[in-house]
Amino acid sequence: MNDSPQDSMLSDAPSPEKQRRTYSIGELARLFEVTPRTIRFYEQEGLLEPERRGQTRIYHEKDRVRLKLTLRGKRLGFSLAEIREVIELYDAMPDGNARQLQRLLEILAEKRADMERQLEDIRLMQRELDDVEARCQEVLDNLQHQGSAK
Structure with missing residues (x-):
C-alpha cells in the first residue's frame, strides 16, 4: 500500500486518468x-459510494482513497462518525481542505489527550499492582519465615 500525495488529506483531487480507474470489491x-x-460495511456506513451495475459494485478512485483514509483513521483510533465528518468536509466544498484540516487537528488533539489520560491510568494501575505485589510478597515471606521457625 503506497502512500501517494494524492491520498493525503493535504492534496488536490487525483488526476483525470487515475479517476477513471475502477476496482472490484475483491x-x-x-x-x-x-x-x-x-x-x-463501510459502504453501509456511508463512507464508500460505489457505482452499481446490477448486483456488481464498481469502485472508483474516490472510493479507493476514502477506504484508505477510513482504514488509516481507524488505526489512529477515530470513530466512524469522526472519519465520516472529515471525509464529508473534504467533499462538501472546493476549499474543504482548510476546514477538513482544522477539524482533523481538533480530532487529533482530542485523541492525544485521551491517550495521555489512558497512559496516566495505566501508570496508576502499575503502581497499584506493584504495591499489592509487594504486600503479598511481604505476607508470603512472613508466612514462610513463621513456618520454618516451628
Missing part, C-alpha cells in the same frame, strides 16, 4: 488486506 479487499465484508 481488488480493493486484496489491495488493503481487508475482507469484502469490511468494504460492504
Whole structure:
C-alpha cells in the first residue's frame, strides 16, 4: 500500500486518468488486506459510494482513497462518525481542505489527550499492582519465615 500525495488529506483531487480507474470489491479487499465484508460495511456506513451495475459494485478512485483514509483513521483510533465528518468536509466544498484540516487537528488533539489520560491510568494501575505485589510478597515471606521457625 503506497502512500501517494494524492491520498493525503493535504492534496488536490487525483488526476483525470487515475479517476477513471475502477476496482472490484475483491481488488480493493486484496489491495488493503481487508475482507469484502469490511468494504460492504463501510459502504453501509456511508463512507464508500460505489457505482452499481446490477448486483456488481464498481469502485472508483474516490472510493479507493476514502477506504484508505477510513482504514488509516481507524488505526489512529477515530470513530466512524469522526472519519465520516472529515471525509464529508473534504467533499462538501472546493476549499474543504482548510476546514477538513482544522477539524482533523481538533480530532487529533482530542485523541492525544485521551491517550495521555489512558497512559496516566495505566501508570496508576502499575503502581497499584506493584504495591499489592509487594504486600503479598511481604505476607508470603512472613508466612514462610513463621513456618520454618516451628
